[in-house]
Each structure stands twice: as C-alpha cells, then as structure tokens.
Amino acid sequence: MNALLSPRATAAVTTRVLTQLRRDHRTLAMLMVLPVALLALLWWMFDAVPGDGFSRLGPALLALIPFTVMFLVTSVTTLRERTSGTLERLLAMPMGKLDFLMGYAIAFGLVAAVQSALAVGVSLWLFDLTIVGNAWLLMVVAVLDAILGTALGLFVSAFARTEFQAVQFMPALVFPQILLCGLFIARDAMPGALGAVSDVLPLSYGVDAMQGVASSAGAGAVWHDAAVVAAYAVAVLALGALTLRRQSD
Amino acid sequence: MMNNLVDVQGLTVVRGGTEVLHDLDFSVAAGEVTGLLGPSGGGKTTLLRALVGVQRITAGSVQVLGEPAGSASLRSRIGYVTQQASVYDDLTVAENLRFFARVLGVGDSRVEETVRLVALGENRDQIVRTLSGGQRSRVSLAVALLGEPRLLVLDEPTVGLDPVLREELWQTFHSLANAGAAVLVSSHVMDEAARCDRLMLMRAGRIIADDTPQRLRERTGTTDIEHAFLALVRAEEAA
Numbered sequence: 001m002n003a004l005l006s007p008r009a010t011a012a013v014t015t016r017v018l019t020q021l022r023r024d025h026r027t028l029a030m031l032m033v034l035p036v037a038l039l040a041l042l043w044w045m046f047d048a049v050p051g052d053g054f055s056r057l058g059p060a061l062l063a064l065i066p067f068t069v070m071f072l073v074t075s076v077t078t079l080r081e082r083t084s085g086t087l088e089r090l091l092a093m094p095m096g097k098l099d100f101l102m103g104y105a106i107a108f109g110l111v112a113a114v115q116s117a118l119a120v121g122v123s124l125w126l127f128d129l130t131i132v133g134n135a136w137l138l139m140v141v142a143v144l145d146a147i148l149g150t151a152l153g154l155f156v157s158a159f160a161r162t163e164f165q166a167v168q169f170m171p172a173l174v175f176p177q178i179l180l181c182g183l184f185i186a187r188d189a190m191p192g193a194l195g196a197v198s199d200v201l202p203l204s205y206g207v208d209a210m211q212g213v214a215s216s217a218g219a220g221a222v223w224h225d226a227a228v229v230a231a232y233a234v235a236v237l238a239l240g241a242l243t244l245r246r247q248s249d
Numbered sequence: 250m251m252n253n254l255v256d257v258q259g260l261t262v263v264r265g266g267t268e269v270l271h272d273l274d275f276s277v278a279a280g281e282v283t284g285l286l287g288p289s290g291g292g293k294t295t296l297l298r299a300l301v302g303v304q305r306i307t308a309g310s311v312q313v314l315g316e317p318a319g320s321a322s323l324r325s326r327i328g329y330v331t332q333q334a335s336v337y338d339d340l341t342v343a344e345n346l347r348f349f350a351r352v353l354g355v356g357d358s359r360v361e362e363t364v365r366l367v368a369l370g371e372n373r374d375q376i377v378r379t380l381s382g383g384q385r386s387r388v389s390l391a392v393a394l395l396g397e398p399r400l401l402v403l404d405e406p407t408v409g410l411d412p413v414l415r416e417e418l419w420q421t422f423h424s425l426a427n428a429g430a431a432v433l434v435s436s437h438v439m440d441e442a443a444r445c446d447r448l449m450l451m452r453a454g455r456i457i458a459d460d461t462p463q464r465l466r467e468r469t470g471t472t473d474i475e476h477a478f479l480a481l482v483r484a485e486e487a488a
Contacts (some may be wrong), residue, residue, distance in 0.1 A: 008354065009351070011351075012348055012352050015348070015351075016337070016340070019344060020337065020340060021377070023339050024339065049343045084335060084337075085331050085333050085336075086335050086337060088331075088333070088335065088338065089335040089349075089351065092301055092302065092303055092324060092327070092329055093324050093325065093351065093352050093353055094324045094325045094352065094354065095324075096322070189360035189410055246302070246303065246319065247302065247303055247304065247305045247319060248303065248304070248305065249265070249304075249305050
C-alpha cells in the first residue's frame with residue numbers, strides 16, 4: 001500500500017508552487033520588500049520618541065507579517081486549485097493528501113525563511129533592534145508562524161467559493177488574533193474572558209515567542225511558545241486534510 | 250476470459266436531492282472507443298465522474314479493472330480529462346507535464362512523447378495562459394495520457410478544436426484503444442459519433458440506446474446519428 005507520505009510527490013508540489021511563485025515577479029517582490037518597508041515605517045514612527053519603542057513592537061511585527069502574508073497567499077492559491085479542477089485531478093492521481101499539504105507547507109515555509117531572514121537582518125543591523133536571545137530563534141519562530149498561516153489559509157479556502165470571499169477571511173480570522181495577541185494591551189491585563197480567548201489563539205504564542213527572544217525570557221519559555229505554534233500548525237493542517245475530498249456529490 | 254475494463258450495475262446518483270442517473274447497467278471492453286452522446290444536462294459528466302471515482306454514488310456498483318471505482322490502485326491507471334482544462338495557467342506546457350509526471354512517477358521522456366502526441370511541440374515552453382482554448386485543452390489531454398492509462402475518460406475533449414486536429418485526436422484515441430485501452434468520450438456534437446466503435450445515447454439520466462453507429466442508423470432507418478437520436482427520443486416519448 002501507499003506510504004503515508006511520498007517524498008517524490010511532496011517535492012513535486014513544493015517545486016511546482018515555487019516555480020509558480022518565481023513566475024509572479026510582482027508577488028515575489030512584495031513578499032520580500034513589504035515586511036522590510038513596514039518595519040522601516042515602525043522604526044521611523046518611533047524615531048523622535050524617547051525610549052526604545054521599536055525594540056518593543058518590532059518582534060511582534062516579525063511574527064505578524066509572515067503569518068498574515070502566508071495566510072493570504074495560501075488561501076488564494078489553494079482556492080485556485082480547488083476551482084480550476086487541478087486539485088480534483090491531483091486527488092484522482094496517486095497523490096496523498098499529506099503530500100499535497102506538506103508540499104505547500106514546505107514551499108511557503110521556505111519563502112517565509114527568506115522573507116524573515118531579510119526582515120530580521122534589516123531590523124538588527126539597520127534599525128538596531130536590540131534582542132537578548134539568539135537571532136536564529138527569531139527566524140525559526142517566523143517560519144513556524146508562516147506555516148501556521150499557510151495551514152489556516154489552506155483550511156479556510158475550503159469555505160470560500162471565490163477569491164473575494166477567501167480574502168474576507170482575513171478580517172474574520174486574522175484581525176482578532178492581532179488585536180488579542182498582546183500587542184496593544186498585555187494579555188494578562190485584558191478582561192478575563194478576552195484573556196482566555198487570547199490564550200487559545202495561536203498567534204498569541206507566536207508573538208510571545210518573538211518577544212521572549214527579544215527580551216530576557218529563557219530559551220525554554222521561547223521553545224515552549226514555539227512548540228504551541230507548531231502544534232497548532234499541525235492540527236490545522238490535519239483539519240485542512242479533512243477538506244481535501246477525493247469524492248464529491 | 251473477462252476483458253471488460255468497466256462494469257456498471259444499477260448505478261444511481263442523486264445530486265442536490267435530484268436523481269440524475271437512474272439505475273444504469275453497462276460494461277466497456279478493452280480495445281474499443283465508446284462515444285457517450287446526448288444533450289447537455291443529461292448526466293454525461295456525472296456518469297464519467299462516477300467511472301473515474303470522483304463522484305459519490307448513491308446506489309449500484311462501478312467496477313474498473315476489477316476494482317471499485319476510486320480505489321487507490323486505480324489512480325495511476327486512469328486518465329481523466331474534464332471539460333475545463335485542469336492545468337496550471339501560470340506554468341509552461343512542459344512544466345505542467347513534468348509536475349504531473351512526477352506525481353504519477355513516470356519519467357521525463359514521457360513528457361516529450363505526450364507533447365508530441367498532442368501536437369504542442371512548438372509550444373512546449375510557452376506559458377499555458379497565453380495558449381488558445383484548444384491548445385489548453387490539449388495540455389490537459391496530454392496530462393491524462395502521461396501515465397499510459399488503461400482507461401481513458403474524456404469529457405468533451407474536441408470542443409473548440411479545428412477539424413485537422415480533431416481528426417488527429419480521434420486517431421490517437423483509436424491507437425490507444427488498439428493498444429488495449431478502453432476509451433470513453435463524451436460529446437454533444439453528433440457528427441463525432443461516426444468515429445466511435447460504439448455509441449451510448451444518453452438523455453435525462455438514462456441510456457436510451459447502446460449500439461454501433463451503423464446498427465443505430467439501420468435500426469431507426471436514418472442516415473445520420475442526429476436523426477437516429479431524435480427518432481429514439483420520439484419512440485421513447487410515445488411509449
């Protein structure tokens with residue numbers, strides 16, 4: 001019988017997704033330049049204000065950007081697979097659902113790695129972001145956030161019929177997580193009910209992990225938060241697998 | 250020896266609360282090109298989808314190569330071309346084929362063969378979005394041919410193609426059948442019927458005739474399949 005995961009099929013999907021992205025110069029440029037531009041904006045905003053506001057908020061932005069961007073890119077791309085008939089065709093071939101999902105997760109994880117390397121590098125060396133922990137950890141967390149965004153995008157694409165609808169899932173699923181992740185008000189200062197909601201939202205842990213690296217938190221606490229993000233990503237990918245149907249009515 | 254590639258018994262499909270296929274029985278042998286003809290909305294696509302195994306069936310059984318349609322082991326042995334060209338618009342012809350070849354686990358030499366088979370040699374490095382409608386559906390057909398399928402299912406594959414190419418594609422279908430495959434082609438264009446070894450005329454979820462083009466014309470005393478189809482519909486309505 002088929003193995004659960006076929007490296008050949010997974011690699012085929014990853015290569016194909018990256019080739020498609022390479023063709024789309026405008027999207028590729030925006031993926032790489034926009035995070036840096038947003039960080040520059042944040043840095044400039046705090047330029048005339050005493051204190052180190054950039055170092056306080058910068059790490060959170062490094063978590064938000066890959067999550068949000070990969071959510072959008074994946075939800076639209078996989079919706080296209082669903083509506084163009086290519087997904088049905090693939091599932092009628094010897095293609096495992098996990099191969100399909102992992103192929104996407106790896107492709108966008110790689111893109112996120114490059115994107116974050118740029119953003120982290122510019123933050124550290126150009127904008128003097130001060131961090132206590134290891135810069136590599138920032139990138140690991142950014143990639144995990146990106147994979148979480150990819151997983152969520154894959155999942156919601158099953159509930160959209162058009163790209164227009166898919167994009168509307170961003171204010172529905174991403175904005176609340178940004179509001180409640182502790183960026184605006186510390187999570188423990190929120191009303192009890194909202195704090196509880198914040199505790200079950202995955203992005204909260206992504207932002208915590210980033211801020212942990214930046215501040216004094218020990219590597220243990222950072223890995224704990226990162227593991228929570230990874231666990232959520234795996235769980236949402238599993239939910240995504242349920243939406244890939246080989247048969248339909 | 251049993252050489253039926255497809256065996257359908259009592260196939261019934263309900264979609265959205267409406268029964269669209271009513272208790273169908275038929276079989277398809279290796280080596281023949283079967284045409285599935287009938288007006289749009291008659292259930293042709295649903296029937297083809299059931300054979301490929303992507304359509305959930307309500308009752309009956311569909312056996313392909315001795316296994317229930319949709320079985321994992323059938324996935325590399327069936328080629329399916331949908332009406333909509335299911336390929337990636339933003340990749341070149343060759344990139345599309347190489348991707349699907351990897352998924353199927355066939356070598357890149359097959360990519361070059363299928364490109365030639367569908368006469369897209371000059372367009373192999375062209376982005377699919379920039380191709381004409383007919384060329385795009387040929388890319389989709391090439392994907393279906395990659396794995397040298399035992400059963401080839403084609404939903405309206407010749408729409409929008411010029412006569413020369415249509416002729417060539419029908420030759421391809423026949424050479425595949427001669428090599429031992431079963432080919433099932435749907436069409437709502439009756440003048441394609443004469444090219445099939447066997448015709449199944451379908452209307453409102455039922456197969457109203459199943460015979461060779463020659464015998465269908467003789468039975469109805471008509472000179473072409475369009476008139477034969479009309480005669481059969483009238484006879485059925487009168488009954």
